[in-house]
Amino acid sequence: MTTTTEPTGEGLTVSPPATVSVAPAGGRWIEDWRPEDPVFWEHTGERVARRNLWFSIFSEHIGFSVWSIWSVIVLFLGPKYGFTPAQKFLLTSTPTLVGSVLRIPYTFAVAKFGGRNWTVVSAALLIVPLLVGIAVLKPGVSFGTLVLVAAIAGVGGGNFASSMANINAFFPERKKGWALGLNAGGGNIGVAAVQLVGLAVLAAAGKSHPRYVLAIYVPLVVIAAVGAWLAMDNLAQAKNEQRAMRDVVRDAHTWVISLLYIGTFGSFIGFGFAFGQVLQVQFKADFDTPIKAAYLTFLGPLLGSLIRPVGGVLADRLGGSRVTLVNFFAMGVSAAVVLAASKQHSLPVFLIGFIALFVFSGVGNGSTYKMIPAIFRAKANAEMAAGSPRAAADTLFRRRSGALIGIAGAIGAFGGVLVNLAFRQSFLDTKTGDRAYIAFIAFYAVCFVVTWAVYVRPSSRKLAGV
Template sequence: MTVTTDAARPGRARPRTGRWITDWRPEDPAFWAAGGARTARRNLAFSIFSEHIGFSVWTLWSVLVLFLGPAYGIDPAGKFTLTAVPALVGAALRIPYTLAVARFGGRNWTIVSASLLLVPAVLAAVLVRPGVSFTTLLVLAAVAGVGGGNFASSMANINAFYPQRLKGWALGVNAGGGNLGVAVVQLAGLLVLATAGKDHPALVAGVYIPLIVLAALGSALYMDNLAHVRNDGRAMRDVCRDAHTWTMSVLYIGTFGSFIGFGFAFGQVLQVQFAADFDTPVKAAYLTFLGPALGSLVRPAGGWLADRLGGARVTFWTFAAMAAAAGLVLAASLRGSLPLFLTAFVLLFVFSGVGNGSTYKMIPAIFRAKARTGAAGGGDQDAAEHEARRLAGALIGIAGAVGAFGGVLVNIAFRQSFLTYGTGDGAYVAFIAFYAVCCALTWLVYLRNRPGRPAGV
């Protein structure tokens, strides 16, 4: 997130027409108790709803590919391409969506970003049918990427509403509620498959059209803009020169990138890897929602554990567990054991959810540690703390965008593995190797005793 608030300096406010709040002091206990908390909770609730729908639209094609049977003439590699494209577009949109909050206002941009979801939903509802060209499907999948940007703008907006002591809780709830959209769209697909059958993929997209309208209307009627929020472009430039930015971005590829990538790919992997067990889309759909649901629900637990045990320690063991789970997936694939495969893959989702929470907690801790070091050397403690918050916000925005790109890499790995070996085994080996690298990187940079190691991360 690259937005900051200057509520203490009213001269920097930008009075505009519409629902703009020009006096916002969340750190003032009296202001917070007198109505600030109620306003923040209201904005949080509608932000979660809009972000949740955004995640569902973003991962819509993880469900739609299950409907693309022989009549569509698309092989498994083509289907993995269709799930990689929205992941790529969504990752690319995260930084501009973050900047849009300060430029247009949190309420205003939520209305716009929610309304934009109508484009992929309506196009998919109208155009996905036998005979459609693969190029058209690629374009439709790419347009669904707009849902991936909603997370970034929603987090930036809610970050500005809450005081420092409550940001972790608010951002965790906001992120978890949004992530659940990955599981819910799987359930929507299951509902359509179970009731209307495999010949009506357009209904999955159609289900979301009224929900998108409700999200846009709710944002317009009940959300607010904060006039004191502004973009801090210098923070982004400064943090890009910090090595921790790229270390944490790699770690976030391993956690969030895995979560969103597996969310896109899981159903398709089941259909291809265990074709005899999942000869109809509905059989795969019965199981695909479970991993994303559990991964979303445990994300706050990752933050909670990081608060008590340290983010780096939790992240280290999370990557070790993810490597072990990926090893079990590989073993299950080699043995053709569906029960072990499902169990291990669900564990991958769960551990990635824990890692999402712990890596997010590491980011502010890194800069707080650097601020304490600077203050201990005779610097201004308040100035150091302000600088830490400024850089941490920028790093969260960058890491979120880079981490989302991990979803592209997961689907490319599966595509190449199935093309080369006819199974996902090559991808599973790559995941094990990458998680081992992330485990080593966490230990080398944040746990190993060395000069300059940020303490308490």
């Protein structure tokens, strides 16, 4: 497609629309993309970017649902399957681990293959764990087989990283917060959505039909892949910044932010995967059937997903480090409430504490992610003050921010594995989750101290504006 310019009534020219070319492999590529140009953005860019955003959100949403689908499937695995609670926690932690590892290569895949092309591929891959699960999921299946199938479901965890990297390239700096927040929130809600699907299956068909949950998502995966193929675009100028990845790996702030993101996103995804199982094991008399647990399991992930943008807004107004600091204190208090309720076997207080954990983990997701660009913006400002050209400092800011988003997302997801392993070991040792809750309180205390010491404590070495 050729570029054109159109004269306006005042004799001025409007920036040309994006140049879209058809690659030999059939992919649709945009050769000219200038989102920071206000005229280009108004006349062409915003419409194209929003179209890609909506289809990206849907694909990522289905990815999150498939990633967390085993948190629902384990509710169906009754006595006929013969699995222990410890084995079920392993089934929920396995896809979390695989998904966290895949987030790094998925981040690079967008620039390597094109955002549209990779969205099609990553969406289509989701059908594999669904079909394999449908084929093998029945009483008598071996535990090792189910671990393998659960591991394959980890491909859904990688979709977040590639989706965020792709959408980040489409939007101008002034719109990235809104677009990335919407993209992340729409994906996170997939955790709650799949639990609602599980509840509907339990209510309509009973606990003997876990394969129905998998089957429901098969056509949705097809819609996501076909929709991406028909409506999304590749950006030709998207490039992998390998030097940026090397730079951020050597930066101490990368590992501090990753630690904090383990505490926020790791808690969110870990609790989302484990909550229903925890209720069934810790309060057997109250949740003697899967459907009773399913009535509650979706609520925490839903609230945690919906409130994530609030954490970003608060961080914009008050500072990401301050919001994150207070948030970790609140998470520690919430975990202490859960521990006290567990010892007293008080289900209402237990639920209040756990729902609060979900809510504050959602707030922390938003505030911690907002700290990433603030850190490198502060470093860029310091370099400009030392004489570095603004263009060079801004380029460095964007490259390092994007690289850290990928690393923090991967390490934060690994926190979900630690949450499930903590529950597994605690129930193995004591038949309760008390040791896990104590570990969570201790970890949130560490995150609180680290946040204060590195970003909040008055110091001449502190980065301004984080």
